[in-house]
Amino acid sequence: MxxxxxxxxxxxxxxxxxxxxxxxxxxxxxxxxxxxxxxxxxxxxxxxxxxxxxxxxxxxxxxxxxxxxxxxxxxxxxxxxxxxxxxxxxxxxxxxxxxxxxxxxxxxxxxxxxxxxxxxxxxTDDPVLRSGAQPGDAVCVTGRLGRSAAALRLFERGEIERANELFRFAPRIDAGRALAGHATAMMDSSDGLARSLHQLAEASDCGMAVESPLPIDESVDAVADGTDDRLELGAFFGEDFELVCTVPEDELATVHADAPVDLTRIGTVVEREALGAADRSRSRDGDAPANRVTLDGEGFPDRGYTH
CATH class of the missing domain: 3.30.1330.10 (PurM-like, N-terminal domain)
Structure with missing residues (x-):
């Protein structure tokens, strides 16, 4: 297994x-x-x-x-x-x-x-769990996605110095502290953005409607083979260690005012029923509803890094 x-x-x-x-x-x-x-x-x-x-x-x-x-x-x-x-x-x-x-x-x-x-x-005396997302919350992510995927491509090409630089990510301790007290749910994106969103949605028993463009790192553009590959590296590869979180709409401005956080809103938490009948279908790996999370109105597969 x-x-x-x-x-x-x-x-x-x-x-x-x-x-x-x-x-x-x-x-x-x-x-x-x-x-x-x-x-x-x-x-x-x-x-x-x-x-x-x-x-x-x-x-x-x-x-x-x-x-x-x-x-x-x-x-x-x-x-x-x-x-x-x-x-x-x-x-x-x-x-x-x-x-x-x-x-x-x-x-x-x-x-x-x-x-x-x-x-x-x-x-911490007030940990942020995965289970507190509420409909209407903003879905956000720190930093930029796909650095580790880009690094792997560069390792394969023999561009070792640049690959090592990309592999040394910054743990988002400061961002996590700034989000504490505001975020209703949070986790890191080590398994990839798509899978992290599904895990948050499952833990909070909700849906998430995500929209393009996603904050994909410019290093991905240098190695990706077209639009589909760019999305694959940015959303499904994983190992980026950014924070994926949900924040009440009226607290987003406060988060940015409290501390300089590189935070991008990528969508909204919704009721699962709001995603429609397609929510009862299965993802391509067969272990979660395909449309618990959507990207631009289409099912965002529960797929990512697996050990």
């Missing part, structure tokens, strides 16, 4: 799970695992790997509207190379410092494949 099926199997046994991170007495905790084979294309530096691996967990903290405090990592590899190990720790340290958190160490182990398991900690 794939990751989503496995998570569904465990849902009844872990009733408090389901958001980007767990919150226990104001302490936010999340953990992730990345592998050389699936997460680090040929050419990924160890510095980028450290930044990206720890950044992925910090992104989950951001999605809860929390302040990041610290991170640790397990570093496993077939052999320990001094330069690679130092570069990894430098990347992990620098991404933590970029969000006013601290990298405090971890564990070392040997393994047949370079593998990283990361844990990030944060604090």
């Amino acid at each position: 794939d990751e989503r099926t496995a998570l569904g199997l465990l849902a009844d046994r872990l009733p408090t799970a389901g958001d980007d991170a767990a919150v226990v007495d104001g302490q936010v905790v999340t953990t992730d695992m990345l592998h050389d084979r699936t997460d680090f294309p040929d050419g990924t530096t160890r510095y980028t790997a450290g930044w990206r691996a720890v950044g992925a967990s910090l992104s989950d903290v951001a999605a809860m509207g929390a302040a990041a405090t610290a991170a640790v990592a397990v570093y496993a590899a077939p052999a320990f190379d001094e330069r690679e190990l130092v570069d990894f720790v430098d990347g992990a340290t620098d991404v933590c410092e970029s969000v006013d958190a601290e990298y405090v160490g971890g564990d070392l182990d040997d393994h047949v494949e370079f593998t990283v398991a990361t844990t990030a900690l944060g604090r």
